[in-house]
Amino acid sequence: MVRKIKLQAKNREFTRKISELSGEVAMLCEQCGTCAGSCPMLAEMDITPSQMMRLVQLGQEAVLENKTFWVCASCYTCTVRCPRGIDPAKIAEALRQVKLRQAIDYIRIDEIEPEEAKKLPAIALVAAFRKMTG
Ligand code: SF4
Ligand code: SF4
Incomplete structure (x- = not known):
């Protein structure tokens, strides 16, 4: 069962923005950690893909200061393994888009x-x- 999370308006806005850009519903993530356990780029990341998902769920824009979404190689291993049918690679892409739209390149x-x-x-x-x- 997925527990409901109550967010402040500002945080809700960020979560909604990432949903719109990615087409994915981060709220469905149950934090099982399968994406983190499967990711071939994990050693290069500063937070795991599941932590990235959690921050997006909570509407924490601080996730944009991490490098995980830049390091993601879009290999889609997490995508095919996620038991909730979410595509963390698309969430990573959406986070990159937010930064690139601010003219911040990696x-x-x-x-x-x-x-x-x-x-x-x-x-x-x-x-x-x-x-x-x-
Ligand atoms: S595999 Fe899916 S449900 Fe599990 S932590 Fe990653 S995104 Fe969430
Ligand atoms: S798509 Fe990105 S986050 Fe997912 S397993 Fe591949 S490198 Fe890791």
């Missing part, structure tokens, strides 16, 4: 040293720029 092209750029696989750079920059 990767700054001008901060990559030319020598460093030469060593990076071009396909990885293109993928990163498409996902993590506005």
Whole structure:
């Protein structure tokens, strides 16, 4: 059974915004932790995908200061394993969208040293720029 959570208007607004952007209902998350236990990127994250879900449920905009949604590789392992049929990858994408719409990129092209750029696989750079920059 999913317990009802009472949120303040400000928090409700943030949860609703992420729902609209993602098409997912974070409130359905039962905090089972399957997404966290399945995520191949967990070691690179600062909070687990299930903690990210919890913060979105609670309407905590502080989740935007974490890097988990940037690090998410959109591999959809969590998506296929979630017992509640939620897609945490889409929630992560929605959180990225909020930041990108504020013109806050995760990767700054001008901060990559030319020598460093030469060593990076071009396909990885293109993928990163498409996902993590506005
Ligand atoms: S797997 Fe689904 S229900 Fe479980 S914590 Fe993750 S998002 Fe919530
Ligand atoms: S889609 Fe993102 S959060 Fe989900 S398992 Fe893959 S890397 Fe982890």
